[in-house]
Amino acid sequence: MFGFLNVYKPSGMTSHDVIAVLRRVTKIKQIGHTGTLDPFAEGVLPVCIGKATRLIEYLNDDKAYIGTVKFGEATTTYDIEGEAVNFSGKKANLDEIKEVLKVFRGEIEQFPPVYSAIKVKGKKLYEYAREGKEVEIQPRKVTISKLEIIEFDIEKQELSLLIECSKGTYIRSIANDLGEKLGTYGHLVKLVRIKAGDFLIDNSVKLANLDTTEKVQENLIFPEEKLHFPVYELNEEEVKKVSNGMGIRLSRLLPDSSFVTLISKNKLAAIAKSDKYQLKCEKVFI
DSSP: OOEEEEEEEOTTOOHHHHHHHHHHHHOOSOEEESSOOOTTOEEEEEEEEGGGGGGGGGSOOOEEEEEEEEESEEETTSBTTSOEEEEOOOOOOHHHHHHHHGGGSEEEEEOOOSSSOOEETTEEHHHHHHTTOOOOOOOEEEEEEEEEEEEEETTTTEEEEEEEEOTTOOHHHHHHHHHHHHTSOEEEEEEEEEEETTEEGGGOEEGGGOOSHHHHHHTOBOGGGGOOSOEEEOOHHHHHHHHTTOOEEEEEEEOTTOEEEEEETTEEEEEEEEEEEEEEEEEEOO
16 A cells, blocks of 8 residues: 545544554554644644655645634643733734734744644654653744734634745744734634645545555555656666666756656556756655
């Protein structure tokens, strides 16, 4: 079995739980995902099965979310699962929110939550937090390409946002930082990932519907469908060369360092990198 799955991760499960379920169903150990979702979050979780795990680095990694922020209270984890640590009686209004959101668009520096899997000195931040130890956290540059208000309930003080962002962006941190800048405090109460690279929520499959090997097979996406590189069809002689990890001589010049998808009989054979008149195999699948 070789390909991708567009899985809808339910709330209450970790991303690793999803992988464990699929390993039990398929009896395949070589399964991975392209980006962790917090347990309380739900939505798109791209899963790679078999040798497709070797293609993760070639996939688009931008993300899109719908997140709901609750004002009036901050938590230790910046979301609904943490303990309340700060409170405010101030009420946010729509005009204030629109003005403050301008600060979060484009390339920004963001501090990850103390309860996150980022490693400092070989140890995950949440491990330090659980031990009650403080550690210096460095800001990270991320890009917020779109940040739009979907709905604001002034009575409940809940704000729903559409967020399109780069890999590594913490929506929990946006919720926390937004609350601080408004002077109301805030935390994330709901998060749905609607897009991960080319994997969209509208085409995702509920984990409960992947309860047999046959159903997993039916929903497999061919790897070449998600790779946006030029395609080169191999002839029989070239297939033999590629299967031995050898390069291919071309009759035309290609830009250096461009990736190329090598195909044989409509199936992925290899990922290659161009070097003038030659294609050098990076990863071979035949």
